[in-house]
Amino acid sequence: MPISRIYLAPMEGVTTFIYRNAHAAVYGPLDKYFTPFLEPHEKRSMKTKERNEVLSQHNEGLYVVPQILTNHAEGFLELTETLQEMGYQEINLNLGCPSKTVVTRGKGAGFLASPEELEGFLDMVFKDLPGEMKLSVKTRIGMEADEEFEKLLAVYNRYPLYELIIHPRLQADYYKNTPRKEVFRYALEKSKAPLCYNGDLFTEKQIAEFEKEFPQEECVMLGRGIILNPGLPVTLRGGDLRWDEKTCREKFREFQQRLVDGYRALDIGDRNVLYKVKELWFYQSHLFEHAEKYSKKIKKAQNLETYLECVRELTDCCRIAPPGSLGKG
Numbered sequence: 001m002p003i004s005r006i007y008l009a010p011m012e013g014v015t016t017f018i019y020r021n022a023h024a025a026v027y028g029p030l031d032k033y034f035t036p037f038l039e040p041h042e043k044r045s046m047k048t049k050e051r052n053e054v055l056s057q058h059n060e061g062l063y064v065v066p067q068i069l070t071n072h073a074e075g076f077l078e079l080t081e082t083l084q085e086m087g088y089q090e091i092n093l094n095l096g097c098p099s100k101t102v103v104t105r106g107k108g109a110g111f112l113a114s115p116e117e118l119e120g121f122l123d124m125v126f127k128d129l130p131g132e133m134k135l136s137v138k139t140r141i142g143m144e145a146d147e148e149f150e151k152l153l154a155v156y157n158r159y160p161l162y163e164l165i166i167h168p169r170l171q172a173d174y175y176k177n178t179p180r181k182e183v184f185r186y187a188l189e190k191s192k193a194p195l196c197y198n199g200d201l202f203t204e205k206q207i208a209e210f211e212k213e214f215p216q217e218e219c220v221m222l223g224r225g226i227i228l229n230p231g232l233p234v235t236l237r238g239g240d241l242r243w244d245e246k247t248c249r250e251k252f253r254e255f256q257q258r259l260v261d262g263y264r265a266l267d268i269g270d271r272n273v274l275y276k277v278k279e280l281w282f283y284q285s286h287l288f289e290h291a292e293k294y295s296k297k298i299k300k301a302q303n304l305e306t307y308l309e310c311v312r313e314l315t316d317c318c319r320i321a322p323p324g325s326l327g328k329g
């Protein structure tokens with residue numbers, strides 16, 4: 001079965017509501033968008049940056065799933081209630097963040113070190129979760145060793161998870177090594193919840209190989225692959241829906257303009273806007289052939305006008321790299 005559902009991965013600082021909206025406007029809506037993680041706070045329900053991510057007027061027409069990072073059931077339930085009042089019917093629990101500061105506090109992938117505590121957390125959450133609220137989990141497969149996953153999956157299987165999104169790396173892998181596909185295969189056999197695969201799908205070719213390897217999986221979450229090549233979902237639609245190379249470049253340019261306009265409208269100051277959009281070139285520059293000279297100029301641009309001129313120059317002068325050569329960066 002070919003991939004029929006594509007989700008945009010949550011990426012702190014990258015897949016913001018500005019990014020989601022610009023992407024959907026140019027490349028068409030994806031099946032789901034996950035917000036970068038929100039954390040329950042003791043004194044107030046959300047920081048401004050977090051509230052901006054979930055305000056309904058910032059997500060019109062998009063299916064958005066707020067993601068929560070915590071190991072406290074009470075805080076989780078309170079934040080869930082706030083999100084439900086805002087109109088959300090699905091939330092996601094982050095059990096994958098590998099960063100040291102998060103892991104040492106027993107959150108994200110750090111929670112995977114204590115399956116018993118995780119079970120206690122899920123017991124409390126499911127006891128009080130409002131009936132209409134769906135809960136999905138985004139998880140790594142353990143902290144240190146593949147073998148940890150068996151126990152973790154047994155825990156997940158005890159609950160009516162709406163969806164289980166698996167990034168088959170260990171916390172210790174960070175983003176190194178390759179995804180542990182055999183563990184994903186085990187999950188496909190044993191998981192009670194429907195699965196979504198996430199990890200290292202950067203090109204059409206890699207996705208075709210994934211489809212061959214796992215013909216029973218229909219759903220993927222894409223992160224860096226879309227940041228690198230925002231047109232990837234269009235390519236995957238295939239057939240007549242594909243765009244020619246010139247259209248791809250025009251659409252890419254329109255997308256960059258929308259990102260600048262979107263961040264500018266936030267009144268965060270041009271320097272901050274410049275910083276936000278330049279960050280994307282860490283990935284995006286790999287989309288184009290022989291783009292080093294031009295992407296260097298983009299990174300050096302001191303104001304938004306120069307930045308946009310440099311983007312125009314790059315998209316005029318460099319062709320989009322053929323699919324096989326993408327994703328090497």
Ligand SMILES: Cc1cc2nc3c(=O)[nH]c(=O)nc-3n(C[C@H](O)[C@H](O)[C@H](O)COP(=O)(O)O)c2cc1C
Binds near residue numbers: 014138
């Ligand atoms: C800069 C950055 C920020 C991320 N922020 C989050 C986050 O807030 N929540 C989360 O669950 N995963 C986060 N991730 C992980 C991604 O959602 C995804 O699991 C990871 O990039 C692997 O997928 P990919 O190979 O398609 O990029 C982040 C990854 C990166 C590179």
